[in-house]
Amino acid sequence: xTTNMSGxxxxxxxxxxxxxxxxxxxxxxxxxxxGYPGGAVLPIYDAIFQQQMVxxxxxxxxxxxxxxxxxYARSTGKVGCVLVTSGPGATNAVTGLTDALCDSIPIVVITxxxxxxxxxxxxxxxxxxxxxxxxxxxxxYLVKSIDDLPRxxxxxxxxxxxxxxxxxxxDIPKDVxxxxxxxxxxTSFPHQGYRPQLKGDPSRIKQAVELMARAKRPxxxxxxxVINSGPRASTLLRxxxxxxxxxxxxxxxxxxxxxxxxxxxxxxxxMHGTWEANxxxxxxxxxxxxxxxxxxxxxxxxxxxxxxSTKIHVDIDPSSINKNVKxxxxxxxxxxxxxxxxxxxxxxxxxxxxxxxxxxxxxQIDKWRAKKSLSxxxxxxxxxxxxxxxxxxxxxxxxxxxxxxxxxxxxxWAAQFYGFQxxxxxxxxxxxxxxxxxLPAAIGVQRAHPQSLVIxxxxxxxxxxxxxxxxxxxxxxxxxxxxxxxxxYMGMVxxxxxxxxxxxxxxxxxxxxxxxxKLAEAYHAVGIRCERPGDLDGAIKExxxxxxxxxxxxxxxxxxxxxxxxxxxxxxxxxxxxxSGESVDEAIxxxxxxxx
Amino acid sequence: xxxxxxxxxxxxxxxxxxxxxSVIVDNEPGVLARVIxxxxxxxxxxxxxxxxxxEHEKHxxxxxxxxxxxxxxxxxxxxxxxxxxxxxxxxxMTLAGPSIQRELAMVKxxxxxxxxxxxxxxxxxxxxxxxDAGTESFIFEITGASEKIEQFIxxxxxxxxxEVSRTGVVAIARGxxxx
Numbered sequence: 001x002t003t004n005m006s007g008x009x010x011x012x013x014x015x016x017x018x019x020x021x022x023x024x025x026x027x028x029x030x031x032x033x034x035g036y037p038g039g040a041v042l043p044i045y046d047a048i049f050q051q052q053m054v055x056x057x058x059x060x061x062x063x064x065x066x067x068x069x070x071x072y073a074r075s076t077g078k079v080g081c082v083l084v085t086s087g088p089g090a091t092n093a094v095t096g097l098t099d100a101l102c103d104s105i106p107i108v109v110i111t112x113x114x115x116x117x118x119x120x121x122x123x124x125x126x127x128x129x130x131x132x133x134x135x136x137x138x139x140x141y142l143v144k145s146i147d148d149l150p151r152x153x154x155x156x157x158x159x160x161x162x163x164x165x166x167x168x169x170x171d172i173p174k175d176v177x178x179x180x181x182x183x184x185x186x187t188s189f190p191h192q193g194y195r196p197q198l199k200g201d202p203s204r205i206k207q208a209v210e211l212m213a214r215a216k217r218p219x220x221x222x223x224x225x226v227i228n229s230g231p232r233a234s235t236l237l238r239x240x241x242x243x244x245x246x247x248x249x250x251x252x253x254x255x256x257x258x259x260x261x262x263x264x265x266x267x268x269x270x271m272h273g274t275w276e277a278n279x280x281x282x283x284x285x286x287x288x289x290x291x292x293x294x295x296x297x298x299x300x301x302x303x304x305x306x307x308x309s310t311k312i313h314v315d316i317d318p319s320s321i322n323k324n325v326k327x328x329x330x331x332x333x334x335x336x337x338x339x340x341x342x343x344x345x346x347x348x349x350x351x352x353x354x355x356x357x358x359x360x361x362x363x364q365i366d367k368w369r370a371k372k373s374l375s376x377x378x379x380x381x382x383x384x385x386x387x388x389x390x391x392x393x394x395x396x397x398x399x400x401x402x403x404x405x406x407x408x409x410x411x412x413w414a415a416q417f418y419g420f421q422x423x424x425x426x427x428x429x430x431x432x433x434x435x436x437x438x439l440p441a442a443i444g445v446q447r448a449h450p451q452s453l454v455i456x457x458x459x460x461x462x463x464x465x466x467x468x469x470x471x472x473x474x475x476x477x478x479x480x481x482x483x484x485x486x487x488x489y490m491g492m493v494x495x496x497x498x499x500x501x502x503x504x505x506x507x508x509x510x511x512x513x514x515x516x517x518k519l520a521e522a523y524h525a526v527g528i529r530c531e532r533p534g535d536l537d538g539a540i541k542e543x544x545x546x547x548x549x550x551x552x553x554x555x556x557x558x559x560x561x562x563x564x565x566x567x568x569x570x571x572x573x574x575x576x577x578x579x580s581g582e583s584v585d586e587a588i589x590x591x592x593x594x595x596x
Numbered sequence: 597x598x599x600x601x602x603x604x605x606x607x608x609x610x611x612x613x614x615x616x617x618s619v620i621v622d623n624e625p626g627v628l629a630r631v632i633x634x635x636x637x638x639x640x641x642x643x644x645x646x647x648x649x650x651e652h653e654k655h656x657x658x659x660x661x662x663x664x665x666x667x668x669x670x671x672x673x674x675x676x677x678x679x680x681x682x683x684x685x686x687x688x689m690t691l692a693g694p695s696i697q698r699e700l701a702m703v704k705x706x707x708x709x710x711x712x713x714x715x716x717x718x719x720x721x722x723x724x725x726x727x728d729a730g731t732e733s734f735i736f737e738i739t740g741a742s743e744k745i746e747q748f749i750x751x752x753x754x755x756x757x758x759e760v761s762r763t764g765v766v767a768i769a770r771g772x773x774x775x
Contacts (some may be wrong), residue, residue, distance in 0.1 A: 130626060135637050139681040142625070159681060193622060193684040319675035322668060 012184045017146050017177040018043035021110060024153035026053040027186055030081050032072065032447055033057070034065040038085025039125060040112030043177035045083075057447060057476055060468040062089050064440035066096020066167075067466070069107045071444030074427045075402055077230055079161050080107040080444065086114055087125030090171070091132065095434060097167045098136040102431025103253065104228055106165035108156045115175040116144055129171045138166030144173065146181035154186040163196025164317040165228055196316060200333035200341055208288070208312045208329050209345045215286035216357035217364075218246045221269065224253030224430065225291015225315060226335050227423045233336035234258070234423040237290065240343050244353050247365055249277035251292050252415055253430045260419035266365065267374070270298040271566050272412040275373035275575065276365055278564075281306050282572040283364070290314045291335045294324040295431070304571030314338045373564045373577055374416055383533050385410065385485045385556040389417040389457065392483060395540045397421075400452045402445045404428065406438040406462030409491035409562045414457040436465030439482055443469055446478040453481070453544060460486040460553075461510055470523040473549040481543050481550045487558045488513060495561045500568075520551035529553040568595040610666035614643065615690040616697060616767050617674065618775055622682040623649050623657040630680050631659060640665065640673050644699075644742075644764035656684070660766050687775045689767045697767040701745045706733045707756035715755045722748045733758070 015023065021044050025033065034057045037045045048056050059065040062084045069080030084093050090111045100107050114123040130142045139159050141152045149172070156168040212218060220241060226233045234257045241248050241264055248258055249269040258265055267274035269281055281287070287309045292298070299305045305325060313320075313327040314335060321330040331338055345351075376386045389410075403418055404427040405411040411428055420426050427445060429437040438456040446454040456463070463484055473480050485491075493508040517527030526548050530539040536554070543550045563578035621627045628647055635642050644662040649655075663673060670688070677686045689695040703724070705715045708731075719726065719736045722744070728735035738748055742765060749760055769775055 131629070134626070134630060134633055191681075194681045317675075317679065319672060319679055321675070322671055326668070 012182045015183050017149050017179050018047040020149050020183045022047045023183050028157045033081040033083050034068040035083030036062050038089050040086035040174050059472045062092035063095050064466050064469040066093050067437050067440035068444035070100050070105045071427050071441030072448045073105050075424050075445040076448045082109040085112045087127045090129040099432040099434045100167035101136050104165050106160040107167045108160050109169045111171045113171045113173040116173045133169045137169050140169035142171045146179040150184045197332045198334045200331040200338040204331045205341050213351040217284045217361045218286040219280050219284040220248035220288045222254045222290045223251040223292025226257040229335035236339035255426045256420035256423045259421045268415050275371045276368035278572040279368045284309045287311045293320045300566045301571040383556045385413050385560050388554050389413050391536050393418045402454045404438040404441040404456045406458045407433045407435045408459045410459045410485040412562045435462035439466050440469045442480040443473050443478050446480050455481045455483050458482050458484045460484050461490045474524050483552045485556050486553050487556050516551045516553035525549040527551050531555045614664050615670050617661045618687045619659040620684040621657050623655045627682045646764040662765050694770040695767050697765050699763050699765050700739045701762040703736045704759040705752050705756050706758045711755045718751050
């Protein structure tokens with residue numbers, strides 16, 4: 001029994017670099033790693049083969065591995081892990097890395113590299129991985145010595161997951177994978193240069209709470225920072241919203257932090273946000289921004305953005321403060337910590353909202369709500385995409401459901417019509433807008449939650465970008481449901497061409513689409529096609545009941561546009577509704593057309 | 597109606613300021629590339645950049661950057677720099693209090709006769725040292741604030757200026773305290 005001693009206080013052990021990678025992953029609590037083998041990572045794959053601690057999920061393209069790790073991370077709050085080879089393996093991961101950087105998703109990507117003596121020699125499958133990934137990672141490392149490897153691996157996890165989360169690359173040359181060295185366990189290392197500020201400044205918090213108690217037309221504007229901070233932040237936010245009685249809106253990234261069924265919830269804001277959310281942003285006198293970053297999709301025209309409001313901005317990243325919009329009370333810190341302190345102060349100071357003013361504010365908001373800006377004309381003969389999402393929501397809301405999306409109209413409709421009740425249930429590419437994100441992300445989510453219902457709400461164009469990952473889903477028995485709103489167009493491109501480019505649909509129509517049912521069958525998955533509104537419920541139920549990956553080809557109205565919409569160059573109070581008299585063409589000036 | 601942008605409006609009315617930043621970094625491979633990549637990737641200006649190891653045992657280097665921008669952009673630059681993992685500290689020497697800024701230049705001047713004598717006289721007035729001399733040329737070493745060096749170079753131009761090599765600005769705060 002003497003060997004048991006090593007379990008408690010394991011002495012540092014001799015092993016190869018490849019074995020260290022596995023050991024470090026296990027010590028960091030990693031159970032799953034997404035990857036694709038190749039020459040420069042073979043020693044690590046050999047080590048994977050000889051252990052049981054970390055399970056490898058073989059993808060079909062490295063981009064898919066990174067998105068799967070992102071889905072895994074976003075649905076669990078843990079760090080997602082990827083293993084790819086040098087050269088093309090690393091370059092294929094770049095889109096995923098950039099996506100994770102834009103949306104602040106914690107992932108660690110381990111890349112193989114050619115042996116150190118060949119670096120710089122244009123060796124086979126060599127690329128300057130740290131050079132290429134420097135601007136699209138939070139941090140990256142090239143490990144040239146086995147002595148640095150354990151420290152770097154542990155540091156990578158710490159950096160990926162702490163502060164504002166993000167992707168970290170560890171590039172390991174093949175000779176370092178073979179080299180023998182001494183492995184050491186993770187320690188709480190004091191990194192000189194990297195110390196994120198997690199607690200908010202008490203004097204600023206006091207200032208914020210005082211402003212809130214005095215506000216006449218207050219509004220919470222929250223974002224992905226609340227989700228990233230962990231479920232505690234959402235719980236505290238809900239408590240605070242309830243306690244104050246203030247209205248709340250959020251960005252695309254922040255959906256689920258408060259319940260969509262909450263009467264104080266105004267819906268998403270921004271370019272395709274609701275009438276009430278955007279008008280409230282425009283007219284509020286106090287904006288309480290928590291974990292959002294005043295992105296251009298949110299603010300619209302900057303010089304007309306919420307002109308009369310005092311702005312409080314809570315963010316863990318100091319560089320988000322005053323980047324686009326000047327704020328009055330910046331508070332640097334983790335959302336959960338700051339919310340906790342604000343809430344405590346609100347209670348201990350017995351602060352009361354201005355009930356009379358708040359009542360008037362809600363009356364005004366209710367007028368905006370009465371516009372019913374998300375309404376659309378339904379049809380009994382053709383499936384409207386909005387209707388499809390509504391039915392999907394109704395038939396899945398009582399289940400343990402996770403939603404991922406691709407990018408485009410379907411993504412916006414999902415955000416508008418699927419009522420998210422909990423955080424970490426909504427995985428979408430917000431910042432980078434990566435078509436092809438949703439299917440591999442769903443694989444990652446399903447891997448983390450094998451018993452849950454995981455649905456990728458997709459467009460037929462986006463989903464083809466990473467369709468090969470259906471093979472991954474089938475191999476690993478991950479019963480993801482890909483719900484394709486098939487309008488045969490790149491819908492958002494088509495919408496902009498209709499509204500801005502005289503209806504000249506340059507290259508946005510997809511000829512020669514595959515038969516998605518046959519395609520599913522070719523992957524040994526299940527295909528379902530639905531063309532009529534009357535058949536939709538039955539078909540969705542069938543999809544849910546199948547214990548296999550499903551491609552659901554939902555044939556929808558080809559010409560439906562996504563409204564409401566703030567046209568380019570316009571402000572929040574100038575948004576258009578689907579049935580507004582003003583045509584979008586008139587609303588957008590020549591200068592406006594220049595904008596994305 | 598005036599159409600501007602979904603993107604942040606260009607800061608047209610704001611004043612452009614020049615700031616000198618002192619940045620303490622880990623002396624490790626790629627750290628300078630991170631700093632320069634940040635500036636080029638985000639469209640910031642670099643007027644001058646110097647870097648050298650300053651604390652050998654701690655593997656620390658000091659980067660001095662002279663940059664230009666609106667106050668909002670300068671604030672962004674500092675915050676973005678601070679976000680880089682190997683960066684320990686960013687101090688804005690322009691705001692932090694009185695500081696001394698110096699650069700060194702080596703100035704090659706070619707000529708004979710009166711211009712050569714005049715160059716030597718001016719060099720003396722500027723306290724530039726002769727560090728290389730031939731029958732037809734001098735190399736002067738001059739240290740000082742950038743404006744002084746600019747002035748010296750301007751004076752050498754008609755006297756046969758051939759070549760200039762400059763270090764860029766280094767800066768340090770006045771007084772007894774370390775940054």
